Amino acid sequence: MRSITLVSGIVICAAAMIGSLATVAPVRAEDIAILEQDVEYSFAQQLTFTLAFTSSAEISELYLFFRGTTDPDTEKVTVAVADRGGVTRASYTHDVGLYPLPPFDRIAFWWQIEDVLGNQLQTEPDEFTYADNRFQWRELSSPGISVHWIEGRGDPVYAQTALDIAQASVAEINAELRAPVPDSLDIFLYDSEFHLEAAMVLGGRDWIGGQARPELGVVVVAVPPEQGYASRMKRYVPHEITHLLVYELVGSEGYRYVPTWLDEGLATSNEQLPTPEYALALEEAQQANELVSLRDLCVPFPPNGSRALLSYAQSASVVRFIRQQYGSDAIRRLLAAYADGASCTSGVEDALGISFSRLESDWLASLRPATGWRVWVERGGVWIGLWLLSILVTVPMIGHLHREAGR
Numbered sequence: 001m002r003s004i005t006l007v008s009g010i011v012i013c014a015a016a017m018i019g020s021l022a023t024v025a026p027v028r029a030e031d032i033a034i035l036e037q038d039v040e041y042s043f044a045q046q047l048t049f050t051l052a053f054t055s056s057a058e059i060s061e062l063y064l065f066f067r068g069t070t071d072p073d074t075e076k077v078t079v080a081v082a083d084r085g086g087v088t089r090a091s092y093t094h095d096v097g098l099y100p101l102p103p104f105d106r107i108a109f110w111w112q113i114e115d116v117l118g119n120q121l122q123t124e125p126d127e128f129t130y131a132d133n134r135f136q137w138r139e140l141s142s143p144g145i146s147v148h149w150i151e152g153r154g155d156p157v158y159a160q161t162a163l164d165i166a167q168a169s170v171a172e173i174n175a176e177l178r179a180p181v182p183d184s185l186d187i188f189l190y191d192s193e194f195h196l197e198a199a200m201v202l203g204g205r206d207w208i209g210g211q212a213r214p215e216l217g218v219v220v221v222a223v224p225p226e227q228g229y230a231s232r233m234k235r236y237v238p239h240e241i242t243h244l245l246v247y248e249l250v251g252s253e254g255y256r257y258v259p260t261w262l263d264e265g266l267a268t269s270n271e272q273l274p275t276p277e278y279a280l281a282l283e284e285a286q287q288a289n290e291l292v293s294l295r296d297l298c299v300p301f302p303p304n305g306s307r308a309l310l311s312y313a314q315s316a317s318v319v320r321f322i323r324q325q326y327g328s329d330a331i332r333r334l335l336a337a338y339a340d341g342a343s344c345t346s347g348v349e350d351a352l353g354i355s356f357s358r359l360e361s362d363w364l365a366s367l368r369p370a371t372g373w374r375v376w377v378e379r380g381g382v383w384i385g386l387w388l389l390s391i392l393v394t395v396p397m398i399g400h401l402h403r404e405a406g407r
């Protein structure tokens, strides 16, 4: 349980606030009547829930409940009431900086009031979207996809570029995944990583330039509206959309079992522009014999640093290897196995018919630079094969001729 706050009257938030969500029709339970319940917030700072009611008896307990639709836990807070007489007002301020709520989530909240006579009343739940109200957002939409950008930080051409990339990404990525397309997909373009940071939540599928909130159909990316923005969009937007489509394919339960190497490997390999740092990180680690074991990539990557970069690079490389060796069908079989609750290792056995360690060793072998002999064989494979075949055919013939001659 969080701290208890006793406030009479209205707490004023400095930043922008959402409009009133007032419950206007009084609800009676015995002698308690609700006049208004409301919430105001400044994004990533605080939420203030307020309640106004009347009661004929002294109030013994007052509780506030709230929860995000994607949050399994309901917050329960005991709120003290200062005094009675006329209209009683109570409020509770929740520090979002200390106890974050999922950005862009739908938050439901309700109150429970009890008086000393045993009367009890629970208010009807109200809901609001915990959107980033630090900025004025503009919107550009096509059926199923909306792009949001910050007023004054970008223009309709910038938004249209993102929308075009998003539409193309959904089609291209789904050519492989064949996932149900979500009803709505909202892409929020932040003008900087600094502004994006507050909209990121711990425990999500984090990434340096953005984050997907698959359960909400929301993607947030940092794309400064300056020269080269299309290149960033081509990397970030398909990456995050991949997470959304993987989620749509396997469902919320199944998504928990999809190993990070597969989810991030798909997302990273689907970026429309290659990130040179990935190739470099992979090559350097391979030469220094410092590659991360595939087993360690089953779980979420470290949030940043060179190890994170290498983890993304390796995962993308493994996914490309699976595509090349086993085809897109194998990607769908893998996701189906994990959706059924397979472990990181058994999913590979089920879908590819090889052990997890075999997948790793085959992939490692594919990374090794070709030696002189391998190059010779690979480049001349067909001709060498024909030459060997000709020898195999010719030698017995010569022997036959010799035997014929010896008779």
Ligand SMILES: [Zn+2]
Residues within 6 Å of the ligand: 205, 206, 207, 239, 243, 263, 264, 267
């Ligand atoms: Zn990712």
